[in-house]
Each structure stands twice: as C-alpha cells, then as structure tokens.
Amino acid sequence: MIKPVEGFSKLTKDQKIEWLTANYTENAQEAKLLLKRYWNEDKKVQQLHDEFIENTISNFYLPFGIAPNFMINDRLYAIPMAIEESSVVAAASKAAKFWLKRGGFKTEVLGTEKIGQVHFIHRGDPGKLWSFFESIKPKLIEEALPITKNMTKRGGGLSAIELRDKTSKLDGYYQLHCTFETLDAMGANFINSCLESFAQTLKREARAYAPFTKEEKGMEVVMSILSNYVPNCVVRAEVSCPIDDFKIGHNMPPRQFAEKMVQAVEIAKVEPYRAVTHNKGIMNGIDAVVLATGNDFRAVEAAVHAYAARNGSYTSLTHAQIDKGIFKFWIELPLALGTVGGLTNLHPLVKLALEILGKPSATELMQIVAVAGLAQNFAAVRSLVTTGIQEGHMKMHLLNILNQLGATDTEKTRLTNHFKKHTATHNEVVKAFNKLRNE
Template structure:
C-alpha cells in the first residue's frame, strides 16, 4: 500500500477493487479480473455475500465435500465438510467405514450451559457488595424481561447469576458470572444483550443503594461480554469393540489396540505432542463447523482452553482396553447454533444442514464431536501402523501436480505411477520431468 486511504468503506465495490488493484498489486488488470472471476454469477447471491462483512471485494472459496457412511446412534449420516487440507475428508471417511461394521459411533450431550460475564471494579466492602447483590438479583433478571421473553417461550433463558470476587487477581475486580440456555441458537447476541442490561441495572442500583458510601456507589463497569469457554456445554462421542475385531494388515489386533492407547497416553503426557494430536481433531471439527456456518474461532478457543483445564495442555481424546474391549472417546465443549447467523442466509450452509437432516443444536454437537473423533482415530491409526506420510502424501499428490503445471493426461499417468511408490516433492518433480522427456 502506497499511502493511507480515507473513507474506503464508503467507496462502491468497483471503486474499492480499483483502489486495491492500483495501490497494492503489481498487475492491476490481472487483480481486477481475478477478484471478479470469483464473484457469484447470481447477483442476488453475490449481494448476500457482500453484506456478510465489510469492504467485500470477492469470495474466497474452500472445497465443500462430504464424508459418507457415518453411523451415529444407529442412524446414517453423510457429513458435510469445508476445508482446504488434503486427506482430511478421506481420513474421516475411512474411519467412518472402519467403525460401520463395529457398532458405529455413540454420542450424548452432557450439558448445554453457555456463559457470559459482567466485569466491574468495586472499591469497597466486599461483604456489603454481596448483601447488595442478593437484594438486587431478582431485579437484574426482571430488567431483561423484554430481551428474554421470546427465548423463555421456547424453553431457554437465564439459568443463573452469581457474584464472583476476583480481588486476589486484580484490585477491586468483581464479576457477575451468568449462565444461559439458548437452545438451537449459538446465542451470542442474546447473551450480550442480557449482560449489557445487567450492567446498566447494576450501576443504577448501586448509585441508589443507601448502604454504599459515595465511592462504593461509583461502581465502574469495565465490560460485558459472553465467554467462549463453555466447560459445561459438553458432548461425548465414543467407539468401542472387542480387541479381536481391530484387524489390521500390519499388526495383530492386540498390538494395534495397545499402540493406540499408548499414542493417547503420550498426547496426555507431552504438550508438544498434544497440540498436534488435538490439531488433527480440529481438522474434523472445524471442517463441519465451517460447513454449517458456525464460528470456528470461538470453538477453537474454547476447546483448547478445555484441553488445558487441569493445569497443562493435554489430549482431548481418551483410550482404554478393559475386559478385552477397546474404547476410544472424546469429550469437548461445543457451543453451536442451527438457527440465526449464517445458518438461514448462506445457501451452502442451508444445504449442509439439510444434508444433516436439519439437526437441533444438540444433534449438531454430536455430529461435530464424531467428526473430530473419527479424524483423530484415522490419524493415530496411520501413525501407529504405516506412518502418516504414506496416506497424506498420496492425497497431496494432486496438489503437487497442479503446482507443477501438469496436464490432465500427465496427472492420470502420474497418479497411476505413484500408486505403489513414495510421494515426495522431489520424486513427483523427477517423475514429471522424466515423463515429459
């Protein structure tokens, strides 16, 4: 960028593209053509995309794929995934097929509690603050009646408000720690609206409270915001079968089961391994979160915080062998929505939810947990048997060929060539050069 720009957001879309192309790129004409090439040809759909965020220039596409054959609680699902990483969909599908004949995936929602907080500074007698809070608690809830009416009609709403003393961490720091049930909505706007009203009522009541000193009446609201850490909004997914059914070509069932348990134990013991272990889980989780129009950044932050809840970062999955039965399971926090936001706006999000038979938020939690569990199982299965690179690089082969400018005939020939050969960047380059010569 050559210089700052004033009023960029007020420019028309074509004017924004013109400015970016001329001021930020080497070939303005090529840039303009590229951005317009990715516009949706349906003007109404493109306008919808333009209005999702500010300063939209074009669309950034990710592959939209399906991982079929998931048996979850006795029902079959084809799971939509939006992700750019090669091998993720194939790995999930392979895990789904593996467990299809072994009872499939079993899931249950352990809790759906969402969290929000009002953070404030009170420089005074904490015991007096506690008495004040108990006196106004019902007023706080009543003050949100207009906000909660619709949610309460559907069975949701505010479930609890408690005062927390955090003065050991920061001088004068207290918070209202509030919990909510938001049903099929992720609930961010609902929760934040309630919290801001709590803050307003808290401040007003403090100013009028006769037992506070002038300093205590001047209670300072710092901020009111939901938390993406939801340790009581938990879903569990698991698979299990007799050890003898874990037939692998390269290992005995007993050794395979043992190595799977050891792999999880290592991820529990070592944060360096745990991060990569959990990243593989998030390959599956994020892909479904994106496809269904949910907030993958919020999910990532909450899940990784949960992975460190016991004081050190650890595995999100667990494995055991008991009485000859191998069990592999996951428990993760997932605050999801199937109404509101992009779920009713983005055409592909609506399609993804339709493919999943329009699940409730609880049902979607279970599907997402299964995707993460399947992905982790597939990764550990590869790591403990053939190694991760054999399968991953086979899937990466097409990306390498595209990067090297291979023609369709060359791709067909080289895909066949590498069916029983090791795929590396150097080996693909050499094979392509040899083929061309």
C-alpha cells in the same frame, strides 16, 4: 509512495478493487480479473456475500466435501466438510467405514450451559457489596424480561446470576457470572443483550444504594460480554469393539494395534508438544463441519484448547483403553453451536449442509461434530502407529503438487497411477513429472 486512503468503506466495490490493485499488486489488470472471476454469477447470492462483512471485494472459496457412512446412534449420516487440507475428508471417510462395521459411533450431550459475565470494579466493603447484590438480584432478572421472555417460553433463557469475588486476582475486581440455555441458537446476541441490561441495572442501582459510600456508588462496569469458554456445554462421542475384531492389516495383530493406539494417546496426554498436534488433527474434522454448517470455528477452537488445558497442563482431548478385551476410544469436548440464526438462515450452502444432516437441533449437531473430530483422530493415530502419516497424506497431496507443476489431465492420470505403487514425496513427484515431460 502509497498514501492512506480516506473513506474506503464508502467506495463502491469496483472503486475498492481499483485502488487496491493499483497500489498493492504487481499486475493490476490480472488481479482485477482474478477478483471478479470469483464473484458469484447470481447477483442475489453475491449481494448476500457482500453484506456478510465490510469492504468485500470478492469471495474466497473452500472445497465443500462429503464424508459418507457415519453411523451415529444407529442413524446413517453423510457429513459435509469445508476444508482445504489434503486427506482430511478421505481420512474421516475411512474411519467412518471402519467403525460402520463395528457398531458405529455412540454419542451423548453432557451439558448445554453457556456463560456470560459483567466485569466490574468495586473498591469498598465486600460485605456491603454482597448485600447490595442480593437486594437487586430480582430487579436484574425483571429488567431483562423483555429480552429473555421469548427464549424462556421456548424452554431456555437465564439459568442463574452469581456475584463472584475476583479481588485475589485483581484489585477491586468482581463479576456477575451468568449462565444461560440458548436451545438451537448459538446465542451470542441474546447473551450479550442480557448482560448489557444487567450492567445498566447494576450501575443505576449502585448510585441509589444508601449504605454505599460516595466512592462505592461510583461502581465502574468495565465490560459485559459472553464467554466462549463453555466447560459445561460438553458432548461425548465414543467407539468400541472387541480386540479380536480390531483387524487393520499391515501385518499387525489386533492386540498389538490396540496397545499401540492406547500408547499413542497416553503420550499425547503427558507431552504437550505431541498433544497440540494430536488435537490439531481432531480440529481438522471439527472445524470442517463447524465451517460447513455456518458456525464460529474461532470460538470453538478457543473453547476446545482452553478445555484441553483446564487442569493446568495441555493434554489430549481423546482417550483410549483396553478393558476386558474391549478397545474403547472416546472424546469429550465443549461445543457451543447453533442451527438457527446467523449464517444458518442466510448462506445457501450452509442451509444445504444442514439439510444433508437432517436439519439437526443444536444438540444433535454437537454430537455430529464431536464424531467428526473423533473419527479424524482415529484415522491419524492409526496411520502414525502403522504406516506413518506421510504415505497417505502425500498421495492425497499429489494433485496439489501436479497442479503447481502445470500437469495436463493425461499427465495427472499417468502420475497418479505411478504413485499408487511408489512413495509420493515432493522431490519424487517433481522427478517423475520432469521425466514424463522429457519423454
């Protein structure tokens, strides 16, 4: 029977591995060798990885790929992507090549505002609370100056503080709703530091506010935290071309293809079951670039999906239409990203990814990431309305299946050539592999 471990975080990495493999793996020796095989040979790089999080025992690698030929606002990019899913990089590259010949992608940042909130409970006279807030608002700003002054000098900082009454949702619940501009930083630490300063000022001043009753003076601050929902930190990316130039082959006339693309997007707007998968495909492209550039893909995912449901029903993030003979395809979504701070200055591959992108500002990175999502969605919907998703996906997945089967390099070459002309289902790949082995 396995016993709880005491002081696990204080053990050395070797001791952690020894305890883990002895208690939770079938072959401790093999598990230890595997974990150590993924250590970085450069001790400085490995120490860097070890210090990113707690209780590290090894590294978990993802493929780091490049999708070339992205023309964005008349500038050519090669976009780094960190992802394990077959066909994502290939699909993005194919979409980039398609639109390269049709004017490329156009982008625009619609807003960069970020949000933080101080959540508190006040049981008393709402009128007195509003008067109290107006009287201490200058002090809230003043006492946070040691935190905000450097950001303000660079052109960012605190934009506004509002008192919001949420008592219709929860008894006694109010909040300070604060907006910020954080420039090239994602800004989580900056925003949270400001909010905690506001909370301290709020509590102290409430105790000293003469019109409050004893109960009102005991105002309870529940928590102070930024919001990852950023509906005013939004970017738009789009592509367009005349229908006559919308040729893709597959014996499908350009107008029919354009109309089917529009219909597919309209279905994703009205059918949540389809919209979730539709948007997941968008996030294949977005997450891969967000991860490669050292940003928080969990925060991006949460914000994007909340945005997709902002009108009460979960819907498509992309839009398509035919207008006066022009096919238009676009996306608008919230992206809170940073190009300074966090992993951007620490992780060697993140630094390289940002260098490959031309050392973009946060707003430039927003535009690049949005384009990656739009390209991925275009590629997926194009496949769905023409050949179907599996033909291309399974051909890209072919090597994964062959590696699982233990195929040699020669066998991989022969079977890859074979499935250029045949449908690559899992069952057919196994049959072809066994036949080749028997020969």
